[in-house]
Amino acid sequence: MSVRAVEFEPTFEGWQAAARALLREGVPPADVRWRETASGAQPSLIADATAPSSGAVRVPRRFLDLARRAAAAPDPARWQILYETLWRLVHENHDLLNDARDPGVRRLSALAKQESEGEPEGEGAARLVPAGAGLAELRGAAASCTGCDLYRHATQTVFGRGPADARIVLVGEQPGDQEDLKGAPFVGPAGEVFDRALADVGLERERLYVTNAVKHFKFEERGKRRIHQTPRANELAACRPWLDAELAAIKPEILVCLGATAARAIFGAGFRIMKDRGRFAATRWAPRTIATLHPSAVLRGEDPAQEAKLYQMLVEDLRLVATA
Ligand code: SF4
Known part of the structure; x- marks a missing residue:
């Protein structure tokens, strides 16, 4: 062969x-x-x-x-x-x-x-998070975070976006290439899928708070390209205080984990996204917490038929959120 x-x-x-x-x-x-x-x-x-x-x-x-x-x-x-x-x-x-x-x-x-x-890292973000702060103050403090090594190579901190009184918070994994450059979550190719799915179920993005479990883009350079790398457990842990602070400030009614990394961060390491997605459960962050696919998963379907199937799963789960 x-x-x-x-x-x-x-x-x-x-x-x-x-x-x-x-x-x-x-x-x-x-x-x-x-x-x-x-x-x-x-x-x-x-x-x-x-x-x-x-x-x-x-x-x-x-x-x-x-x-x-x-x-x-x-x-x-x-x-x-x-x-x-x-x-x-x-x-x-x-x-x-x-x-x-x-x-x-x-x-x-x-x-x-x-x-x-892991590699030698910073001390985590906990010491940098202002206690009891609102979103604006948190965003300002996160801009200069050095809680782990990821800030060294990324363009900027990509903090969450959305209203402080959002009823629904959605959490992804980490910013991608476009998000890193633009400083906003879900604005690259995955963001386009995300927006389409939200529109299909009648959720208005302006009313949602969207963030990531890790706030700096982790990547590997290959020539001119920057290849996404999955954050390590210690990087997730280092960045976790920012997510906790965002959720404490907003106190959402519904928390949506987009993808396996966010789902495991909220539900625990045993969470299996394809098996356990699409079901509400109470967590300490929100009375109704649910996980679904990350929109980028749709982009990596093996063929158009699989892409359509994955997209439908995402839409099905978001429809539960829209009607809850
Ligand atoms: S990834 Fe999180 S903890 Fe690490 S430097 Fe960025 S904001 Fe700080």
Whole structure:
């Protein structure tokens, strides 16, 4: 078989979707070259491989947990290592991860550890958040945040936008390329999908407060392009005080998590977006909290039919919000 160059969004979800397609076609790891694509988009929200409805290959939950963390490590070889491990789990030994001496398992564990240890970072935003402040003061303070290293390379802090008395708050993951340049959330290609979906369900954006879990764009430079990188757990934690302060100031009736990162930040690490989306639950931030796809997931459908399906899921969930 000839070597297959696979282009994918460099996130766990992007890799997962590509890996699933390769497994379906029976392409062995030695025949794959992983090429990260540039896009200002956020992580895709392809179905969890463990979700019964996804028709996906079943792998141990522990692999998914390790793989998610390994995907956030800075090592460029991580995608290949992930696929090798996945291939072996499916084709050689379902209990492979129990063999702590296996070189492949050790490499995967080392990658996951890199992520959890993280790079040297700031002290988090907590000390910079003015207690009890309103949105305007928070926005001003966040503009000079140095709570983690992400401010060093991004253009500016992209704080939330919308009225202080918004009934509905929507939270995404982090600003993308266009958002970073313009200083506003959801104004790039994903923002166009977002606006279309809002219009389809009759929600007026001017009445919503829209923000992200992380306020600086995290990316990797590839030539002239800036490739989105998923924020690490420690970056999410560093930035969390800003989101908490926004929610405390607004006290929304409805909180909508757009995408897996925001959903896990609010509902916990076990949240599976394709399985658990579209249901209201009470959280400490809002009496009605719900998660749906990130609009950028729609842009990464494999074909127009899948894009349409993903878009419909997003619209279905937002319709629940519009009618609540
Ligand atoms: S990502 Fe958040 S915590 Fe990190 S520097 Fe930006 S605003 Fe501060």
